[in-house]
Amino acid sequence: MPTVAPQFLRSRIGKVCVPIIGATPAEMLEKASAVVKETPFLEFRLDYLEKPLLALPKLKHFLGENTAVTAIATCRRAANGGKFAGPLAAEMEILSKAATSGFHIVDLELESAESLKKGELQKLRETGVALIVSHHDFTATKDLDTIFKRIEPFQPDFIKIVPTAKTLTDNVTLMRFIERMDNHSNIVGVCMGDAGIISRVLGLRAGSAFTFAAATAGEETAPGQIAARTLIETYRIDQVDAATKVYGVAGNPIRSSLSPIMMNTAFRRETVNAVYLALQANKLSDLLKLVHEIPIQGLSVTMPLKQEIMAHLEKTDPLSAKIGACNTVLRQDGKLYGFNTDVAGITGPIEKRMALRGAKALVLGAGGAARAAVFGMRDKGAEVFILNRTAETAQKLAKQSGSKTIKKEAVAKTTFDVIVNATPIGMTGIKGAPILEAVDLNTKLVFDLVYNPLETPLLRLARQQSIPIITGIEMFVQQGARQFEIFTGKPAPEEEMLRVVIHALRQQAESATETSALTAKTKKPPERSSSIKNRSQKN
Numbered sequence: 001m002p003t004v005a006p007q008f009l010r011s012r013i014g015k016v017c018v019p020i021i022g023a024t025p026a027e028m029l030e031k032a033s034a035v036v037k038e039t040p041f042l043e044f045r046l047d048y049l050e051k052p053l054l055a056l057p058k059l060k061h062f063l064g065e066n067t068a069v070t071a072i073a074t075c076r077r078a079a080n081g082g083k084f085a086g087p088l089a090a091e092m093e094i095l096s097k098a099a100t101s102g103f104h105i106v107d108l109e110l111e112s113a114e115s116l117k118k119g120e121l122q123k124l125r126e127t128g129v130a131l132i133v134s135h136h137d138f139t140a141t142k143d144l145d146t147i148f149k150r151i152e153p154f155q156p157d158f159i160k161i162v163p164t165a166k167t168l169t170d171n172v173t174l175m176r177f178i179e180r181m182d183n184h185s186n187i188v189g190v191c192m193g194d195a196g197i198i199s200r201v202l203g204l205r206a207g208s209a210f211t212f213a214a215a216t217a218g219e220e221t222a223p224g225q226i227a228a229r230t231l232i233e234t235y236r237i238d239q240v241d242a243a244t245k246v247y248g249v250a251g252n253p254i255r256s257s258l259s260p261i262m263m264n265t266a267f268r269r270e271t272v273n274a275v276y277l278a279l280q281a282n283k284l285s286d287l288l289k290l291v292h293e294i295p296i297q298g299l300s301v302t303m304p305l306k307q308e309i310m311a312h313l314e315k316t317d318p319l320s321a322k323i324g325a326c327n328t329v330l331r332q333d334g335k336l337y338g339f340n341t342d343v344a345g346i347t348g349p350i351e352k353r354m355a356l357r358g359a360k361a362l363v364l365g366a367g368g369a370a371r372a373a374v375f376g377m378r379d380k381g382a383e384v385f386i387l388n389r390t391a392e393t394a395q396k397l398a399k400q401s402g403s404k405t406i407k408k409e410a411v412a413k414t415t416f417d418v419i420v421n422a423t424p425i426g427m428t429g430i431k432g433a434p435i436l437e438a439v440d441l442n443t444k445l446v447f448d449l450v451y452n453p454l455e456t457p458l459l460r461l462a463r464q465q466s467i468p469i470i471t472g473i474e475m476f477v478q479q480g481a482r483q484f485e486i487f488t489g490k491p492a493p494e495e496e497m498l499r500v501v502i503h504a505l506r507q508q509a510e511s512a513t514e515t516s517a518l519t520a521k522t523k524k525p526p527e528r529s530s531s532i533k534n535r536s537q538k539n
């Protein structure tokens, strides 16, 4: 089978390469056949196979049948995140045979390349296959120029440098490095880790020749890898260019946040040239540096940064100042301005159903979300009662906001217009006794800010008593919709935002059910458990 001359490769490779994994050749080919319908640039991870050499005839047949595919053969060693543990000679035999089996590119690790005897690499190159020399660092983003200088003498067709982002600004280090190498259009760079998502989305804009994405969620071959469909459809990386404005949601942890899917969908729907990223912020200082370096035009701010960021804002709206927390930051002329859309996310849905002026409201909790509920409803003229596990926090909030506290025993004897749950009770994965029982629900409306699951035990209780309810999803979408308007000045596509968030939550619930069924069957934790277990509620 003729290989494609390296000089023609650039025009045939896509921007997204999808690693194909599988314990058997049949499993690999099944996955490859599915992926190729959407992405024809594949990396076959031969190290996942017990006997890679025996699989090559089948892979050759597949490549012969699928001529639109561009294929990389990789035999990743354990030290670099793979499964191959054989000697260097065996690795070279596999890669050389792959080169004559229709693979267009082979990936050779820098450590292997450096261990080869003189002439051995030349033999591989004489097959006509294109060469990637790759380097992985699972600890940090450092010494990129030194690594480059080590790879360069091998004169590969692609230089692949994959460090790990420990901070958000590590992405900037990698992207600046790629930009500096603009006469080397053959660099492939991406940061691993949750903090590295920025480089997976913006790396191409910085000049990376291509990037990697998982076949599906759960089939990641490197930490922080995003599913190909998400990268292409949600992040629209094909369209990210120099003019694309960058926004993001910052918090810790942030990987399970639904804000990227919601906001990117809204940007796409309204044809806004913008992308919205999940920013794993371990430190506020790291986030602020990133905001100015990229630059980032606007932020959704979530736990635990909502209060801490206040000191770094040029100005905030009056409610953010009263509450002492801000969930939305807009960057204008290099300065940061703060807003609180959590408030509108709570008062907006209630006011669609009843007037808050003169209404009697009960708020459960006295944390961040409760503060937004209490101040928001007070601002609209409601009389507010607060019930919290820690009485002193409730008393403090009541004093600050001109509200009252209430004891649990008094709730059943009191009639309210609306009850708002602003505690995590009812949320998937959170343990804790329900705060209210059926006798306590003497109210015209129940609003549970918890949105995962879609129907919480409190909402079920209310529904059983025919009390109208508002789900936490409505708050989530409303606070996001107001952010979208602050960011873009355009009305938000609320229905589309709601649809996509509900769809994502249902998918999460389904895969959680599948995982627990699998766990029960095998009595062993499944491989995908870490990503699923960590999915909680995050905006």
Ligand code: NAP
Binding pocket: 303, 342, 345, 364, 365, 366, 367, 368, 369, 370, 388, 389, 390, 393, 421, 422, 423, 424, 425, 427, 431, 432, 433, 435, 449, 450, 451, 472, 473, 475, 476, 477, 479, 537, 539
């Ligand atoms: P937070 O600042 O940590 O406050 C949590 C509050 O819940 C505190 O008042 C705490 O009481 C109380 N609490 C925690 N565990 C409890 C338990 N086991 N029993 C009774 N009370 C308990 O959290 P937050 O940011 O306000 O968020 C609260 C919830 O609101 C989140 O879990 C989330 O579900 C929801 N939320 C939803 C949205 C949305 O868009 N829909 C947005 C933000 C938040 P103590 O004072 O005694 O610790």
